[in-house]
Amino acid sequence: MIARTEPKSVGEVFALFxxxxxxxxxxxxxxxxxxxGKTPTPAGRWWLWSVLLTVVAGLFVLYQxxxxxxxxxxxxxxxxxxxxxxATYVYFALISSGLTMIASLGTVFGFKQFLPIAKRCIFxxxxxxxxxxxVLALELGHPFRMIWAMPTGLQVMSPMFWMGIFxxxxxxxxxxxxxxMWQEDWESPLSHAVGVAGFVAVILAxxxxxxxxxxxxMRPMWYGPFTSIYFMLTAGLCGAAAIVVTTYMAYGFNRNxxxxxxxxxxxxxxxxxxxxTLIGLTLIMFVTRFWVGLWxxxxxxxxxxxxVRTPLFHIELWLGLxxxxxxxxxxxxxxRMWPQxxxxxxxxxxxxxxxxxFVIGGQMIPMFKGTxxxxxPAYTPSATEWALTAMGFGIALALYAGGEKLFxxxxxxxxxxxxxxxxxLVIS
Amino acid sequence: MAKWGMVIDLEKxxxxxxxxxxxxxxxxxxxxxxxxxxxxxNEGTYPNTQLKxxxxxxxxxxxxxxxxxxxxxxxxxxxxxxxxxxxxxxIGCKYCMIACPYGVRFxxxxxxxxxxxxxxxxxxSDDAHSWTPPWKxxxxxxxxxxxxxxxxxxxxxxxxxxRVSKVPAGTINLDPSDPKLREHTPACxxxxxxxxxxxxxxxxxxxxxxxxxxxxxxxxxxxxxGNKPQVYYLTxxxxxxxxxxxxxxxx
Numbered sequence: 001m002i003a004r005t006e007p008k009s010v011g012e013v014f015a016l017f018x019x020x021x022x023x024x025x026x027x028x029x030x031x032x033x034x035x036x037g038k039t040p041t042p043a044g045r046w047w048l049w050s051v052l053l054t055v056v057a058g059l060f061v062l063y064q065x066x067x068x069x070x071x072x073x074x075x076x077x078x079x080x081x082x083x084x085x086x087a088t089y090v091y092f093a094l095i096s097s098g099l100t101m102i103a104s105l106g107t108v109f110g111f112k113q114f115l116p117i118a119k120r121c122i123f124x125x126x127x128x129x130x131x132x133x134x135v136l137a138l139e140l141g142h143p144f145r146m147i148w149a150m151p152t153g154l155q156v157m158s159p160m161f162w163m164g165i166f167x168x169x170x171x172x173x174x175x176x177x178x179x180x181m182w183q184e185d186w187e188s189p190l191s192h193a194v195g196v197a198g199f200v201a202v203i204l205a206x207x208x209x210x211x212x213x214x215x216x217x218m219r220p221m222w223y224g225p226f227t228s229i230y231f232m233l234t235a236g237l238c239g240a241a242a243i244v245v246t247t248y249m250a251y252g253f254n255r256n257x258x259x260x261x262x263x264x265x266x267x268x269x270x271x272x273x274x275x276x277t278l279i280g281l282t283l284i285m286f287v288t289r290f291w292v293g294l295w296x297x298x299x300x301x302x303x304x305x306x307x308v309r310t311p312l313f314h315i316e317l318w319l320g321l322x323x324x325x326x327x328x329x330x331x332x333x334x335x336r337m338w339p340q341x342x343x344x345x346x347x348x349x350x351x352x353x354x355x356x357x358f359v360i361g362g363q364m365i366p367m368f369k370g371t372x373x374x375x376x377p378a379y380t381p382s383a384t385e386w387a388l389t390a391m392g393f394g395i396a397l398a399l400y401a402g403g404e405k406l407f408x409x410x411x412x413x414x415x416x417x418x419x420x421x422x423x424x425l426v427i428s
Numbered sequence: 429m430a431k432w433g434m435v436i437d438l439e440k441x442x443x444x445x446x447x448x449x450x451x452x453x454x455x456x457x458x459x460x461x462x463x464x465x466x467x468x469x470n471e472g473t474y475p476n477t478q479l480k481x482x483x484x485x486x487x488x489x490x491x492x493x494x495x496x497x498x499x500x501x502x503x504x505x506x507x508x509x510x511x512x513x514x515x516x517x518x519i520g521c522k523y524c525m526i527a528c529p530y531g532v533r534f535x536x537x538x539x540x541x542x543x544x545x546x547x548x549x550x551x552x553s554d555d556a557h558s559w560t561p562p563w564k565x566x567x568x569x570x571x572x573x574x575x576x577x578x579x580x581x582x583x584x585x586x587x588x589x590x591r592v593s594k595v596p597a598g599t600i601n602l603d604p605s606d607p608k609l610r611e612h613t614p615a616c617x618x619x620x621x622x623x624x625x626x627x628x629x630x631x632x633x634x635x636x637x638x639x640x641x642x643x644x645x646x647x648x649x650x651x652x653x654g655n656k657p658q659v660y661y662l663t664x665x666x667x668x669x670x671x672x673x674x675x676x677x678x679x
Contacts, residue, residue, distance in 0.1 A: 071539055077536075081535065140521055141519060216493075368467060
């Protein structure tokens with residue numbers, strides 16, 4: 001058994017893989033890769049299942065797209081034209097944005113207590129954006145055409161164009177930032193500048209994603225400058241919930257297995273305070289949005305009345321937002337592990353419902369559609385759309401587990417006080 | 429250069445749907461993919477109810493929100509005012525369908541809207557076209573969204589671009605009763621039995637469309653949204669332009 005520290009360059013990574021291949025042969029190497037090394041780790045347990053989920057769901061989606069095409073979706077020109085895959089894209093894209101914001105607390109704004117989660121945040125931000133783009137690519141009619149048609153079209157009036165630009169810049173800056181952290185460069189002027197630029201990019205990207213919806217004056221359930229702010233702030237909540245869940249996952253939902261600084265953070269006051277603040281802000285915006293929507297007579301706002309009658313709305317509000325908010329406020333619960341984990345899972349579930357009801361709900365009142373669209377469109381995601389969503393979750397989980405194995409995601413800046421190096425990668 | 433516009437006289441429209449059928453035949457549309465449609469709806473509550481209908485082509489807006497949102501410039505405004513889709517640039521993101529207040533854009537890679545057999549399966553295509561209609565008009569011009577479209581793109585009314593673009597220069601009224609102009613006039617205008625549709629140059633002060641708009645107080649659908657349609661409705665005494673989405677959901 002060879003104990004290794006994190007490989008420090010791309011060359012080392014390939015050298016490691018090459019050596020493992022020579023030592024174990026093709027079959028052994030495949031087995032090692034599939035099991036992420038022989039030594040089981042908490043995160044590694046998620047790997048096999050998530051890879052399986054990605055492969056099964058992905059193959060099903062591809063089979064449907066190649067044989068049936070996008071008719072396998074339940075979207076319709078008569079009503080809901082953006083279905084669950086778009087909601088899933090928004091969900092993951094905003095989780096990614098939120099994670100960058102949370103990472104920036106430590107790396108940009110100098111809240112040192114949040115440094116122990118910064119590297120994991122940046123890594124998760126990259127992979128959730130990859131999951132978001134993967135889902136979007138399979139939703140689009142011609143994803144490859146987009147690669148040349150967007151830069152040559154230069155439609156600067158389109159919010160979607162700018163969303164693409166800023167999320168691409170965001171992804172590039174995240175990869176650079178992660179590379180620098182990987183090289184233990186956390187605090188050089190370059191690294192700091194990349195962090196600041198990344199934060200600006202992610203604010204613009206999530207704001208622009210909000211504007212994709214918020215600029216639609218003909219769809220009043222989405223319209224308004226509020227939408228961009230709503231997306232930015234709820235992204236922060238999604239990021240916070242995602243980092244709490246994944247950090248605990250990495251240590252097998254056992255706080256005692258964590259390095260000291262991380263453990264101190266998890267059991268301290270700051271984490272529940274930030275988390276509760278973000279849930280509170282989301283609750284305020286959520287209630288405001290529905291309050292205004294239910295009160296207004298404007299044509300097209302009727303969808304709010306439809307939404308509050310669905311069980312999903314109440315699950316989201318009471319179980320997914322109010323309950324975690326209370327849990328994170330109660331002194332007896334807020335610093336304990338299981339309430340934190342439960343609250344995070346509930347919030348992640350609630351925010352998925354939130355993105356779904358935002359995207360679908362905004363299209364429930366049909367336009368001047370004509371003969372075939374008489375009433376509110378009935379939309380239920382098809383098996384292919386569910387599989388595409390499952391694939392998104394699979395990709396995010398699999399890449400997370402892989403990253404947990406390859407990198408030390410709980411790393412601190414090299415000169416930070418009380419650095420504790422644990423959790424070394426062990427590959428036999 | 430003309431700026432083509434249409435005037436629909438709601439007092440004359442009988443809701444016969446001949447325009448819808450003519451459009452479907454002219455442009456080889458799928459059932460349910462009604463670039464031009466007549467929407468039927470009820471107003472009032474029992475016993476004071478009215479059955480109403482409202483013909484609705486693409487408004488070919490002066491300030492089209494669908495063009496502004498298209499991330500690839502696949503949707504564009506032609507020099508003569510038609511809003512067209514370049515099917516070789518369209519990525520099928522459907523943002524234009526979200527942004528169109530009039531619901532006149534269609535994505536045909538979806539389940540049939542009308543409950544009948546899927547015509548794309550009944551008449552499949554063995555090339556890049558999304559299907560092979562049993563009868564098909566000869567014209568095809570994917571750069572202008574004319575003909576049977578390929579898979580995974582958005583389609584819409586072109587104001588019969590393939591007909592109108594060949595009109596003799598200087599024409600300001602496309603009157604279907606003039607044999608020389610009939611083949612250049614949009615199919616829905618040609619077929620309209622009560623003569624409720626007028627087509628002509630909105631930039632020419634003396635055109636019939638401008639005369640009708642001025643004489644009968646032409647109005648535009650959902651004008652408050654700022655898209656400035658190039659389709660005008662004459663409401664007269666017996667008809668009205670719906671102020672909202674026409675199909676009132678029961679909530």
